[in-house]
Amino acid sequence: xxxxxxxxxxxxxxxxxxxxxxxxxxxxxxxxxxxxxxxxxxxxxxxxxxxxxxxxxxxxxxxxxxxxxxxxxxxxxxxxxxxxxxxxxxxxxxxxxxxxxxxxxxxxxxxxxxxxxx
Numbered sequence: 001x002x003x004x005x006x007x008x009x010x011x012x013x014x015x016x017x018x019x020x021x022x023x024x025x026x027x028x029x030x031x032x033x034x035x036x037x038x039x040x041x042x043x044x045x046x047x048x049x050x051x052x053x054x055x056x057x058x059x060x061x062x063x064x065x066x067x068x069x070x071x072x073x074x075x076x077x078x079x080x081x082x083x084x085x086x087x088x089x090x091x092x093x094x095x096x097x098x099x100x101x102x103x104x105x106x107x108x109x110x111x112x113x114x115x116x117x118x
Contacts, residue, residue, distance in 0.1 A: 028105065031101060031102045031105040031106070032102075032105055032106050032109055034099075034102040034106075035102035035103045035104070035105050035106025035107070036049065036106045038095070038099055038102060038103055038106075039063065039103060039106065042093055043063070043093075044056075045057075046060035046090070047060045047061065047062060047063055048060075048062035048063065048064070049062075049063050050064075050110075051064055051110060057089075060090070063107060063110055064110040066107075067107050067108075067110050067111040067112075068111070068112060071111065072104045072105075072107035072108045072110075072111055073104060073108075075103075075104060075107065076100050076104055079093075079094075079095045079099075079100045079103060079104070080094070080095065080097070080100055081094070082094045
């Protein structure tokens with residue numbers, strides 16, 4: 001294969017990889033936005049769903065505190081089967097897989113950064 005042709009082919013693969021990475025980042029941003037919107041519609045009347053807002057219900061933990069206790073990925077099953085809590089006035093919520101993916105992705109933005117081993 002001629003050197004110029006190999007260079008053009010390699011450049012083409014590089015462009016495809018860059019586009020794929022860009023599309024993944026965009027998808028993550030869309031999931032984050034959608035997850036926040038789902039929580040805003042279903043949970044924000046009681047829970048704080050942001051990084052520094054206050055819960056409106058005294059027994060409703062802010063989600064930034066929930067993700068300190070339970071890693072977001074560990075909440076997926078509960079979101080699918082129905083979340084219920086210790087206080088009786090919380091309705092039961094059941095979410096579909098695309099909603100769960102969006103919620104878990106958003107909750108991941110609230111989770112504290114994990115320390116890396118040195």
